[in-house]
Amino acid sequence: MQTALDVLNTHREVAFATCEGNLPRLRVFQIxxxxxxxxxxxxxxxxxxxxxxxxxxxxxxxxxxxxVSVRCAGMVNAEVDDATKRWIYDNNPVLPRLxxxxxxxxxxxxxxxxxxxxxxxxxxxxxxxxxxxxxxTQ
Numbered sequence: 001m002q003t004a005l006d007v008l009n010t011h012r013e014v015a016f017a018t019c020e021g022n023l024p025r026l027r028v029f030q031i032x033x034x035x036x037x038x039x040x041x042x043x044x045x046x047x048x049x050x051x052x053x054x055x056x057x058x059x060x061x062x063x064x065x066x067x068v069s070v071r072c073a074g075m076v077n078a079e080v081d082d083a084t085k086r087w088i089y090d091n092n093p094v095l096p097r098l099x100x101x102x103x104x105x106x107x108x109x110x111x112x113x114x115x116x117x118x119x120x121x122x123x124x125x126x127x128x129x130x131x132x133x134x135x136x137t138q
Contacts, residue, residue: 001130004117007063007070009034014061018052025052032088037132039110042088050106067120074113
């Protein structure tokens with residue numbers, strides 16, 4: 001599992017999938033902080049992605065590194081303490097360029113429920129599934 005988390009640590013731009021009604025919505029998002037099995041994000045409360053998350057908090061993210069990919073799934077929540085919000089704002093240079101103050105953003109966390117690690121380089125390819133809710137590894 002650590003190998004999969006290492007991919008996320010070095011490839012923070014991810015494909016970020018939500019739903020709007022019965023339609024998928026996909027965009028590139030940046031992981032702002034990784035702590036244990038939690039991925040932190042920030043966005044404007046005015047963006048559609050925030051509205052989509054409020055209606056349906058289930059998401060998937062996908063990070064890639066050549067022929068290696070890591071897919072994470074779970075339900076996001078907005079239970080992010082103020083110190084973490086400030087850390088995210090202060091340690092991600094893109095945010096102060098776009099937003100005047102850390103309170104201009106909404107912050108949310110994805111506690112990873114499931115994670116898949118694929119490496120297509122070896123023969124046969126490596127696939128590992130991690131169910132972090134029940135602690136199952138395949």
